[in-house]
Amino acid sequence: MTEPWPDHLFLVGCGNMAGQMLTRWLACGLAPARVTVLRPSGRPVAEGVQVVTSYPAALPRGATVLLGMKPYQLGEVAQALAPLCGGETTLISILAGTPLAELRRQFPNAGQIVRAMPNLPVGLGQGVTALHAESDSSPADRAAIAALIAPLGLAEWIADEALFNEVTALSGCGPAFLFRFVDALARAGEAIGLPADQAARMALATVQGSANMVAQASDSPAILADRVASPGGMTREGLNVLDADDRLCKLLTDTLRAARDRGEEMARGG
Numbered sequence: 001m002t003e004p005w006p007d008h009l010f011l012v013g014c015g016n017m018a019g020q021m022l023t024r025w026l027a028c029g030l031a032p033a034r035v036t037v038l039r040p041s042g043r044p045v046a047e048g049v050q051v052v053t054s055y056p057a058a059l060p061r062g063a064t065v066l067l068g069m070k071p072y073q074l075g076e077v078a079q080a081l082a083p084l085c086g087g088e089t090t091l092i093s094i095l096a097g098t099p100l101a102e103l104r105r106q107f108p109n110a111g112q113i114v115r116a117m118p119n120l121p122v123g124l125g126q127g128v129t130a131l132h133a134e135s136d137s138s139p140a141d142r143a144a145i146a147a148l149i150a151p152l153g154l155a156e157w158i159a160d161e162a163l164f165n166e167v168t169a170l171s172g173c174g175p176a177f178l179f180r181f182v183d184a185l186a187r188a189g190e191a192i193g194l195p196a197d198q199a200a201r202m203a204l205a206t207v208q209g210s211a212n213m214v215a216q217a218s219d220s221p222a223i224l225a226d227r228v229a230s231p232g233g234m235t236r237e238g239l240n241v242l243d244a245d246d247r248l249c250k251l252l253t254d255t256l257r258a259a260r261d262r263g264e265e266m267a268r269g270g
C-alpha cells in the first residue's frame with residue numbers, strides 16, 4: 001500500500017481541532033519534517049515540526065494546505081496564501097460554515113479544494129470527518145484525501161454540500177451531546193440512590209462498552225436494544241419510558257434541529 005501522506009503538510013492554524021488532527025497523523029507515522037505549522041503565537045507544536053509566524057516565499061513542492069484557523073480569518077489568510085497556491089496545491093478547509101464556492105473564490109488557482117468537518121475524537125483515531133469535494137474532482141484526488149483522513153476514524157463523503165449544517169449538528173456537535181448523556185445517566189443513578197462517584201464511573205463504562213459492542217455487532221442498535229429487553233423485565237420497563245411518544249428520538253431531533261438552525265443563522269451573519 002502506498003503511504004497516505006502528502007509530500008508536505010502546511011497547516012494554517014493549529015488550535016483545538018487542527019491540533020487533534022495533526023496529533024493523530026504524527027502518531028500514525030507522518031514524519032514531523034514533512035509538516036509546517038503557521039500560527040501567530042509561534043508556540044511549538046511537536047518535536048521536529050517547523051512552526052512559522054509568517055508565510056514563506058513559496059510552499060514546499062506538492063504541499064497540502066489545511067486551513068485550521070477561524071472562519072472569519074479566511075479573507076486575511078487568503079490574501080497572503082492564495083498567491084502561493086497553484087494547481088499542485090491541495091487545499092483542505094475545516095472552517096465551519098464556509099462553502100466550497102467561497103473557498104474557490106479566495107483561492108482561484110489552487111488544485112483540488114475539499115471541505116472537511118471533523119470532530120474532536122479524531123485525535124484518538126475515533127472521530128468522524130465529513131468530506132465534500134468540488135464536482136470536477138477526480139477519483140485519484142478523492143482517494144488521496146480519503147487516505148489522509150482514514151487514520152482519523154470514519155470518513156463520510158457528503159454528496160450535497162447544503163447538508164453540512166446537518167452533518168455538523170450530528171457529528172460535529174455530537175461529542176458534547178454524548179458527554180451530556182453520560183453525565184445525565186450518572187446523575188440519574190445518583191437520583192435513585194447510588195453514590196455519585198460510583199454512578200459516574202459506571203455510566204461512563206456502560207456507554208463506552210455498549211458503543212464498542214454495537215460497533216462490532218451485525219444487528220442495528222434498535223434491534224440490540226429489543227434483544228436485551230425481555231418482556232416484563234427491568235430493561236423493558238426502562239425502555240418503555242424512553243420510547244413513550246418516541247420521546248428520546250423527538251428530544252434528539254429537537255437538539256440537532258436547534259444546532260443546525262444556529263449554523264444557518266451564523267452563515268447569514270447572525
Ligand SMILES: NC(=O)c1ccc[n+]([C@@H]2O[C@H](COP(=O)([O-])OP(=O)(O)OC[C@H]3O[C@@H](n4cnc5c(N)ncnc54)[C@H](OP(=O)(O)O)[C@@H]3O)[C@@H](O)[C@H]2O)c1
Nearest residue numbers: 013014015016017039040041068069070071094095096118
Ligand atoms: N473545535 C471543533 O470542535 C471544531 C470542529 C470542526 C471544525 N472546527 C473548525 O476549526 C477551526 C479552528 O477551530 P478551533 O476550535 O481549533 O480554534 P482555535 O483553537 O482557536 O485555533 C485557531 C488557530 O488559528 C490560529 N490563528 C489565529 N489567527 C490566525 C491568523 N491570522 N492566521 C493564521 N492562523 C491564525 C491560532 O494560532 P495560535 O495557536 O498561535 O493562537 C490557532 O492555532 C474553525 O474554523 C472551526 O470552524 C472546529
